[in-house]
Amino acid sequence: MASPAQKLPVGWAAEDNQHQRYLFIETATGATQWDPPASQDGPNVQNTPPVAEPSVHHGKRRQYAAGQTQVYYGGGEAAPDLAYPAPGLQPQAVPGAQLFTPGLVGENQFATQQTHPPPGQSGYYNQAESEYINAPSFGQPPPPYGQAPVDALAGQFGQMGVGGQKQFHLYTTNLLTSPPEPRDLQRPPPEIRLPPNSCISPSPFANAHPSYQRCTLNAIPTTSSLLTKAKIPLALVITPYRSLKEGDEAVPVVTDTVIARCRRCRTYINPYVQFLEGGNRWRCCMCNMTNEVPQLFDWDQVRNQPGDRWSRAELNHSVVEFVAPTEYMVRPPQPAVYIFLIDVSNSAVQSGMVATATRTILENLDRIPDEDGRTKVAIICFDVSLYFFSLPVGSTDSNMLVVSDIDDVFLPKPTDLLVNLAESRASLETLLGRINDMFQENSIIGSALGPALQAGFKLMSPIGGKIVVLSSTLPSVGPGALKNREDPKILGTAKESGLLQAAVPFYKTFAIDCSRAQVSVDMFLFSAAYQDVATLACLPHYTSGQTYYYPAFNAGRTEDAIKFAHEFGEVLAMPIMLEAVMRVRASRGLRMSSFHGNFFVRSTDLLAMPAVPQDQSYAIEIQIEEQINTPFVVMQTAVLHTTCYGERRIRVITLALPTTTILSEVFASADQVAIATLLANKAVERSLTHKLEDSREYVFQKLVEILIAYKTSMTSGGAGASAQLAISENLKMLPVLVLGLLKNVGIRQSAQIPPDIRAYSQALLTSLPSQILIPYIYPTFYALHNMPPEAGTIGENGVILPPALPLTSERLERHGLFLIEDGQTIFLWVGRDAVPQLVQDVFDLPSYDVLRGGKTTLRPLSNPFSERVNAVIQKIREMRRGIYYPHLYIVKEDGEPPLRLWALSALIQDRADVLPSYQQFISSLKDKVITT
Amino acid sequence: MAAGWLFLFAVLYSAALLFGMVFFVIMFSDLESDYINPIDLCNKLNQFVLPEYAAHAFLALLFLLFGQWTAFAFNLPLIAFNVNKVMKKNHMYDATEIFRSLSGHQKETYFKLAFYLLSFFYYLYRMIVALVAENE
């Protein structure tokens, strides 16, 4: 950044502070601000582009002086809940301030210093900004790519297309002139344009919703050479067991056990097959095999009369569940089994983990899935010994049995350790109420986690189920003992990736035993010290469980207790799929080549998942093995599983995609969200097999390759070429998503990230579905003090959120209240000049100075602004699928540096330390692309 | 005389190692076509990994003891390779990662197969040379 000093109006000075940005100081009053000051007399300085409206306000806004007091409620006529203006802002400017987006001047500068914005683009942006005010709400996403903004044009071209199939049209965007637009991430992926008559059902549910299954390309290249030309990785992102929120379409169930499958490739019948010979046969859409239609296919077994084939769920719905007949069972459906392994060593009890965990289990006993009354439960406590509890039926009492021989674990009693939840309810309740008191005085330090796991495994291996580990300490004795290998000296070096790999083979080999016995493990980890999350996370990783991490958990802080109790309660209440196997079949020419996610790969294409939790995502890379000659291809995911209420079922998800021979269609159909999800998985994999450095390089290189491919094949080059970095409109957010990924704790370049935090972040990166993953790498940023009047109130789709801002601290104002969230954490940023009334309204405190930063619970107060802020926070905590309940931190602009830096690190478009700003990132991309 | 017998022994020995590698190759292709699951495969193959390394190292040691420098030097790179793997603790097959690393394992196995085949003919040649030299 060149020094702006010479361009400043009289009376201002620029100071280079540690943020690599200039702070502007009005020398007379001492007032400071981030934005370059305008001269007092005219609205514009030489450097400002002629965007009149905002800069007028801008000129006024910066006039306030620090310490100048102002009656917050203005002249009494301006609506009080509209906005918290900067002190000094004239009342008549208030209505304008709602529409005024802070920092717009800066953004336009960015735009105008570049040349030739493509026609149509600049107008689109201005429109988008103002549209925010009238934006319906979150949950009603803008139209998909390819329809907006030039839908009429697309329609015209579409009519010219052959056979009525609409073609993909490519809209090139110049990354140098169009900054990232957070709203774009809410758009659905490019529309899937199947050839006419490829689907036998007119149902809108006949193709998979992206939340279940999405592909990085919505038009599949017919040859691998075409795919290689585009450089875009081809992969599926699948969340087969997605949770349903209120208003979501339930998955239809086919109950008559008539399951039509292809004889050759075992594909399930779906809306993309063809019926032949008067409907007596059907042709498989994947291998073209002609199959008999099953006899009872047209028979309504419920009413015992002929039924209507065309109303069958599997011919109208892409996502469908079949009730499986006995051929699909190796044994009768197993009951759900939960075994809780609770760490009761000194630190676990002292942190309040044991008390919170047992209370949460107690309170959620009713929510544990047990519709058929067969669910079984056991509780084993451990420190350096194991404590079993025998819970005889009909008694309200329990006996504790201690096993100290941890090298050769045995069960102290053959019965009554694993009990029926409903039958032994009374004794379970008594026990859960007593555990914390029993171990209250426990002074033993150390953990026999390995032996406890073996004991739990012995207890449940005949049936299978879920082991829930709650551990506060590094395993120290018996099999699976770990050493503290955390070494600050190797952080940030090539050796760091070693800390992210398993330290001992125990947790992998044990995971394989578990997978065989249909046992899944969930890890809840709480340690304040090093706990080797990387090694422990292997167990959930290969048994389709999940790792949850609450570093330095202390139930003494209500926030910690609430977060853990909420998330743990959700996990307990979650319906799970038991003894599941998943397989993805695809049309001839396509092959599933590698698999990412929490499961064990049992054969070349079979994924073993002892228990499938809801909202876990998997990514599967696809290879084009031979030329594809069909106009469309089909990919079908089938999950054979036992429901937690004892029914064997198959969930089938079918996705049909058109094929293409045209490179521009490949680009125009690319789904940036799916690509980013895949890259997150690939990056983590690479950081383990290679180095963290390699993984970042890999992701960056992948992006460069795509940009180069686009430049060489889709743009004409020539004179203007050096002034642009072209990419198609639908991939516009990919660079910023990649930047967010490179800055994510999981792979970020830094010597300060504890390996446990990194490992946990990596576990999230490889298991979160796109809906939660995208905010995790590209957080959301709202200004609350001047949010539009309807934000925070109830709209058609629940609470209306304020417009999201680009992730740059240029948007932070000193008098403002901002919210930054990444789905795991919420930061409430309070500017140092926040007016006392704002602090009073939101925090019930007299002034900014007495406000304390840190983890907090925001109490709703009886004033409209507080209600709206709380509604926004509530909405953010609930709007996504998944169990996560983000902590809320108050961050004061001049508060403790670690917290401030943490919150600022979420603003990924800023430069931070060695990590580039978005502009720097884009120009380094440009350099790479130009030189090749 | 000793050299002749030594190389005769080496010929038989490398033939055995060669068959061992053929077994590995077959097992990997079985895995690819789903005739065996990765857990059984790894359990089976892991039994043979260290014995194979040891057997190869033993042969090299014999060459060293008998002063067959060229034969010893011929085997040295493979010993270094094996030792390096053991030191890094990645000599065992990991069932959880086997599909991801399969092509690497296969390449390595083919390379070893070629190496043992080459050694077989080399030892055969050396044996003949030694026997001929004796008879003259």
Ligand SMILES: [Zn+2]
């Ligand atoms: Zn078929």
